[in-house]
Amino acid sequence: MNIKSVVFMGAPGAGKSNLLFRAWLSIARGGSSRLKGRGLPDELAYLNHGVQKQMAGGYVDHTSAPPDVQSTIPVRFDGENAELVLPDGPGEDWQRLYEDRRPPDSWIDIADRDFAFLLCLRADKTDASVGDWIALQRFRGGQANFRQAVDLSAQPTPAQVVAVDWIQILMRATPGKVRRVGILLTAWDAVPEDVRGRGPSSFLEDEYSLLSDFLRNNKARVDVEIFGTSLFGCDLNTEEGANKVKLSTNPADLGWSVLQHSDGELRTLGILAPVIWAISGTHEL
Secondary structure: OOOOEEEEEEOOOOOHHHHHHHHHHHHHOOOOOOEEEOOOOOOHHHHHHHHHHHHOOOOOOOOOOOOOOOEEEEEEEOOEEEEEEEOOOOOHHHHHHHHHOOOOHHHHHHHHOOEEEEEEEEOOOOOOOOOOHHHHHHHHOHHHOOOOOOOOOOOOOOHHHHHHHHHHHHHHHOOOOOEEEEEEEEOHHHOOHHHHOOOHHHHHHHHOHHHHHHHHOOOOOEEEEEEEEEOOOOOOOOHHHHHHHHOOOOHHHOOEEEEEOOOOOEEEEOOOHHHHHHHHOOOOO
16 A cells, blocks of 8 residues: 655754755656656745755755745655655754654644655764763763763764654554654765665664664564665765766756665665655565
């Protein structure tokens, strides 16, 4: 059964907005054989602003949609209506998820939809070295940290801790349902080549072990796929990468996703592959 809504989620700076902009660029330029645009998004100006920034050879560093607005891209998949959603914009709501133990009010209606998640995590800036002893330091101060000689009590909660919490909230809010959650390791092109060669699933196991273990132990409730993603196949923060995009005759053809099969084989797919998997559970573009 196809999903009707695909929701982009992630901590501040995880790359969810840039991925939505990049998806809009591909869809606006024709999409794929299975995934096509379905009219213009209501937040067209916001989406086009992000695309224009990328076309100029740069990322949108910190984005926020207009207050109380969900950026939604209407699409058709195999002839059926669906949508891509970036709820409410600011990634700070992600942290409030963990603090309040419930989603923001503007996200409540998402739990009532037939939806899947694409959860963004940075591949080039992991939080693997930061454990849940942050919570301990909040009560006992810097001396409680036996791992590093720094006080972490004021640091945000690690992204993988919040991710596990968020998935648990979903599971509790929708009992009896199997939720489809795609893990997108963003900025995959910025990871050293030898590390990329291990594949995104192995990377998640090594660098986001808490989340990896949680997903492995909850296969009956969460349908998971793990992708490494590169918006344009280069780092726009470098002069070489920025020029590659600015000088390209068709930037929508740049970028890719990497999928690791159970036997370890790596498969390179298009940038829309995670979206297609989220809707259909398949990888056929």
